Amino acid sequence: MEGSFFCVSSRALLLLSLHVLMNCFMHEGYTYGAKGKIASYTVSVRSLLPSPSCSPSTTKGGNRKSTLEVVHKHGPCSQHVQDPHPLNHIKILLQDESRVGWIQSQSSNSGDVLKTSAAARLPAKSGITVGTGNYLVTIGLQTPKKDLTLIFDTDSPLTWTRGKPCVGSCYTRSDPIFNPSDSSSYANISCTSSSCSQLGSIGSSRCSGSTCLYSIQYGNNSSSVGFFATEKLTISPMEVTDNFQFGCGENNQGLFGGAAGLIGLSDDNISIVEQTADKYGKYFSYCLPSSTGSTGHLTFGKEGGAPSSSSFTPLSRVHQSSQFYGISIVGISVEGNPLSIPSMVFSNGGAIIDSGTVITRLPPTAYRALGSAFGKAMANYTRAPAVSLFDTCYDFNKESKVAVPSITFSFAGGVNLDLDPSGIFYAVKALQVCLAFAANRVDSDLVIYGNAQQKMFEVVYDVAGGKLGFGSNGCS
Numbered sequence: 001m002e003g004s005f006f007c008v009s010s011r012a013l014l015l016l017s018l019h020v021l022m023n024c025f026m027h028e029g030y031t032y033g034a035k036g037k038i039a040s041y042t043v044s045v046r047s048l049l050p051s052p053s054c055s056p057s058t059t060k061g062g063n064r065k066s067t068l069e070v071v072h073k074h075g076p077c078s079q080h081v082q083d084p085h086p087l088n089h090i091k092i093l094l095q096d097e098s099r100v101g102w103i104q105s106q107s108s109n110s111g112d113v114l115k116t117s118a119a120a121r122l123p124a125k126s127g128i129t130v131g132t133g134n135y136l137v138t139i140g141l142q143t144p145k146k147d148l149t150l151i152f153d154t155d156s157p158l159t160w161t162r163g164k165p166c167v168g169s170c171y172t173r174s175d176p177i178f179n180p181s182d183s184s185s186y187a188n189i190s191c192t193s194s195s196c197s198q199l200g201s202i203g204s205s206r207c208s209g210s211t212c213l214y215s216i217q218y219g220n221n222s223s224s225v226g227f228f229a230t231e232k233l234t235i236s237p238m239e240v241t242d243n244f245q246f247g248c249g250e251n252n253q254g255l256f257g258g259a260a261g262l263i264g265l266s267d268d269n270i271s272i273v274e275q276t277a278d279k280y281g282k283y284f285s286y287c288l289p290s291s292t293g294s295t296g297h298l299t300f301g302k303e304g305g306a307p308s309s310s311s312f313t314p315l316s317r318v319h320q321s322s323q324f325y326g327i328s329i330v331g332i333s334v335e336g337n338p339l340s341i342p343s344m345v346f347s348n349g350g351a352i353i354d355s356g357t358v359i360t361r362l363p364p365t366a367y368r369a370l371g372s373a374f375g376k377a378m379a380n381y382t383r384a385p386a387v388s389l390f391d392t393c394y395d396f397n398k399e400s401k402v403a404v405p406s407i408t409f410s411f412a413g414g415v416n417l418d419l420d421p422s423g424i425f426y427a428v429k430a431l432q433v434c435l436a437f438a439a440n441r442v443d444s445d446l447v448i449y450g451n452a453q454q455k456m457f458e459v460v461y462d463v464a465g466g467k468l469g470f471g472s473n474g475c476s
């Protein structure tokens with residue numbers, strides 16, 4: 001049965017929003033399988049490819065006052081693309097692999113101290129590869145306020161931006177560099193303060209005279225070193241946090257691309273989540289858009305609430321690496337039919353959700369079951385060679401529309417997530433569209449639920465309440 005008529009008519013009556021209509025247009029219809037579950041989506045092949053132009057969401061997270069617009073780092077909505085070939089998928093996937101390797105090494109050898117980087121000159125431990133599949137938000141810092149575009153990362157603790165004076169390696173970008181002397185609200189943090197000792201959770205603190213220094217090491221030789229300081233943080237005109245602790249990076253190197261730094265959303269004492277706990281109750285949510293040519297949001301606090309359709313699964317800590325947000329996957333269905341995977345397979349090495357990893361990494365046992373069921377459902381389409389992380393690829397050269405088999409993730413607490421079609425396929429190029437999942441090396445490796453599979457949901461981190469929610473249509 002085709003669901004497209006239902007989709008357009010009922011929603012159009014309820015909500016005459018162009019955005020919702022476009023959503024329906026992109027997924028032109030559903031077919032239903034056993035027990036009324038969605039079996040497949042009809043999508044146009046064009047909608048799977050990167051968009052050449054930006055059509056921002058008009059509602060910006062329901063116009064909540066503590067909302068920031070989210071754009072993809074390499075999409076046309078980002079003003080900060082410097083790379084002449086901004087969407088090199090092979091490169092993005094390679095860096096994704098590097099991020100995953102780093103996260104997994106952290107989770108199994110927590111407490112290992114990394115070798116001192118010569119550039120950083122400070123010993124540092126924790127840190128992850130920033131990667132390039134990330135999303136950006138723009139926040140205000142300083143008095144008078146200046147806007148900075150930062151990567152947001154749920155697996156990083158510290159918020160930092162590049163600042164003056166710049167010593168050592170200073171990558172260039174278009175935003176003006178943060179200058180403490182332009183601001184009436186900047187203050188150094190003293191070396192003897194308890195804030196400075198809390199930096200121990202990200203690596204180490206040192207002193208320059210009486211001033212606290214931070215050093216954070218990311219994977220693949222990316223790092224940031226500088227003064228640990230306080231500033232006025234402006235999320236929106238009504239939402240200002242004084243004395244926000246951040247890093248004023250004097251020496252930064254690595255894969256930060258066009259961003260001026262990073263906003264750390266992990267569950268750590270120095271993250272923005274903890275620092276704004278009084279105001280936002282350790283609660284934030286975001287929606288990642290289905291295409292690089294659209295926008296989503298990052299919202300702090302419960303204002304406006306989670307969408308009524310949200311369902312919640314427990315949020316836990318994984319191993320000793322407490323900064324990661326642990327989740328519990330219990331099963332996967334294809335076309336509404338549960339795959340036969342023992343749920344132990346998912347809990348072996350633990351599982352986390354991450355905003356910065358692009359592709360979900362599954363235990364090999366689970367990945368094999370998924371690839372095989374998906375391959376059967378796609379039997380009528382032409383296969384394409386494996387590429388990068390992917391081994392289940394299709395040549396859609398001759399197709400204008402395809403029927404995408406549905407994939408449902410089940411989490412503890414009875415949460416069933418029907419993935420958006422944009423989270424099922426990854427278009428490496430027009431003629432090579434692949435199942436957007438990859439296998440870990442062994443079943444005991446940490447499972448990572450990546451950002452491709454979060455697209456279009458409102459993902460709610462109720463850190464204080466210990467639960468993670470998913471609501472539908474999060475970007476509209």
Ligand SMILES: *[C@@H]1O[C@H](CO)[C@@H](O)[C@H](O)[C@H]1NC(C)=O
Pocket residue numbers: 094095097098220
């Ligand atoms: C690490 O960085 C180097 C130099 O920038 C680059 O050539 C290499 O591809 C990167 N490796 C990964 C896995 O991203």
Ligand SMILES: *[C@@H]1O[C@H](CO)[C@@H](O)[C@H](O)[C@H]1NC(C)=O
Pocket residue numbers: 180186187188208209210211227
């Ligand atoms: C912060 O500390 C550095 C190093 O001690 C110093 O050069 C700078 O003037 C200080 N800035 C302020 C605003 O106190």
Ligand SMILES: *[C@@H]1O[C@H](CO)[C@@H](O)[C@H](O)[C@H]1NC(C)=O
Pocket residue numbers: 117220221
């Ligand atoms: C990364 O760091 C290692 C160890 O410090 C060094 O051997 C390697 O050459 C560096 N790679 C790049 C691309 O800078």
Ligand SMILES: *[C@@H]1O[C@H](CO)[C@@H](O)[C@H](O)[C@H]1NC(C)=O
Pocket residue numbers: 198201267268269322
């Ligand atoms: C946060 O700080 C407190 C007190 O400084 C400390 O006891 C606690 O272990 C820290 N928690 C994390 C996750 O770093």
Ligand SMILES: *[C@@H]1O[C@H](CO)[C@@H](O)[C@H](O)[C@H]1NC(C)=O
Pocket residue numbers: 376377378379380
């Ligand atoms: C493939 O096409 C044939 C002929 O149209 C049809 O009978 C069959 O159900 C299709 N298989 C799948 C998996 O869609």
